Amino acid sequence: MNSARLVHRFIVISCLLLMMFCVSCIGDAGADDVSRHKKLAGELRDAKLYRAAVEEYAKALEASSLENSSRANINYLIAKLYFENIQDYEQAASYYVRARALDPNGSFVFEASRNLVTSLERMGRMLDASRELNVATNINSEPASAADVEVARVGGRPIWLSEIDQQIQSLEPEAQKQFMNPTRKIEFVHQYVGVELLYHAALREQYDNDADIKSQMRLLHKRLLVDKYVLKKVMPTVRIDTADVMNFYKANAQSRYNNAPYDSVRTAVFMDYQMVKTESAYGEYIANLAKAEKVEFLDHNVK
Numbered sequence: 001m002n003s004a005r006l007v008h009r010f011i012v013i014s015c016l017l018l019m020m021f022c023v024s025c026i027g028d029a030g031a032d033d034v035s036r037h038k039k040l041a042g043e044l045r046d047a048k049l050y051r052a053a054v055e056e057y058a059k060a061l062e063a064s065s066l067e068n069s070s071r072a073n074i075n076y077l078i079a080k081l082y083f084e085n086i087q088d089y090e091q092a093a094s095y096y097v098r099a100r101a102l103d104p105n106g107s108f109v110f111e112a113s114r115n116l117v118t119s120l121e122r123m124g125r126m127l128d129a130s131r132e133l134n135v136a137t138n139i140n141s142e143p144a145s146a147a148d149v150e151v152a153r154v155g156g157r158p159i160w161l162s163e164i165d166q167q168i169q170s171l172e173p174e175a176q177k178q179f180m181n182p183t184r185k186i187e188f189v190h191q192y193v194g195v196e197l198l199y200h201a202a203l204r205e206q207y208d209n210d211a212d213i214k215s216q217m218r219l220l221h222k223r224l225l226v227d228k229y230v231l232k233k234v235m236p237t238v239r240i241d242t243a244d245v246m247n248f249y250k251a252n253a254q255s256r257y258n259n260a261p262y263d264s265v266r267t268a269v270f271m272d273y274q275m276v277k278t279e280s281a282y283g284e285y286i287a288n289l290a291k292a293e294k295v296e297f298l299d300h301n302v303k
Contacts, residue, residue, distance in 0.1 A: 034060045038074070050085040054078055072103035076112055089119040118204050151189050154196060164189055230282065237281045240274060248273045 041056035057078045061071060079095035082088045096116040100109055113132065120129035143149075144162035152159040168179050168188060179185050207213060249262050249269045256272065257265045 034063045034066065034070075041077070045081065045085075048085075050081050054081050054086075057081075068102045069106065072099045072101075072106055073108070075099035075102060076106070076108045079112065079115070083115050083119060089122045092116075093119040093123070114203060114206070118206075121204065152193050154193060159189070159193065159196075164192060167192060234281055234285050235278070237285070238274070238277050240270075240277065245270055245273050248276070 037056045037060035041053045041060070044050075044053035044056060057074050060066075061074055066074075075095045076099035079092050079099060082095060083092035093116055096112045096119065099106070100112050100116075103109075106112075117129045117132045120126075120132060143158075143160050148160045148162045150158040151161050151164055164185065168176055168185070171179075179188050202208070246262070249257070249265075252272070253259050253262075257268070262269065
């Protein structure tokens with residue numbers, strides 16, 4: 001009797017182990033199936049068989065073992081096919097929404113949100129598109145304080161006086177003075193809204209993906225960084241001494257100032273001296289950086 005029980009227990013344990021092994025195999029096969037479907041979908045897409053590619057991606061989504069991030073990415077790839085190639089904007093919108101919901105922090109979220117806006121517009125759902133665009137461009141629709149007031153509305157989104165004041169304060173001091181009175185500030189609000197409308201239209205048409213725009217943005221970014229670095233690192237080394245300013249005037253009285261009395265050209269002398277000192281400090285700083293970075297100029301190769 002004991003032997004029979006041992007045999008029965010052995011059989012039960014063996015069956016359990018076999019089931020666990022089978023489940024493991026199924027899980028591995030599921031992962032392999034996902035990879036196979038995704039690879040085939042990519043090949044079909046490259047062959048311009050877009051609907052067939054969608055079907056393969058859909059098969060990959062059937063795997064229950066998929067993590068949300070992977071599932072979101074596949075939904076995003078399907079959305080791109082519907083948006084860019086099949087031009088079925090309702091399907092594109094639905095898959096963009098799924099992708100964004102599954103992975104709100106995914107690398108694709110900005111493009112998904114932007115293309116969702118365009119899809120909604122092409123479906124004639126302009127109010128929904130406007131709402132999504134506000135989300136996609138991270139527009140702050142909250143007042144800065146209890147005293148803040150609305151000065152315009154774009155697609156239902158309020159533009160606050162604080163937003164306008166912030167834009168004006170970003171201008172040069174002389175330019176800011178032009179918008180001190182309400183009449184000129186109203187003109188600025190109208191201009192600002194016009195720029196916002198054009199900006200949103202450009203985003204919808206994906207002008208931010210234009211190669212020339214990207215190149216100019218890189219150059220602008222580099223220039224802003226350099227200007228900030230010079231302001232923080234180089235300019236503090238410039239020291240202005242009153243005696244040196246006078247010596248500078250004496251050395252350049254004829255060549256720069258036509259022997260005009262110092263008091264009549266004091267401001268010009270100071271500005272010129274400051275520029276010379278700044279250029280000298282800038283050159284010295286560059287020379288030190290070049291030495292540290294072991295810069296070598298190969299001028300003979302310049303044709």
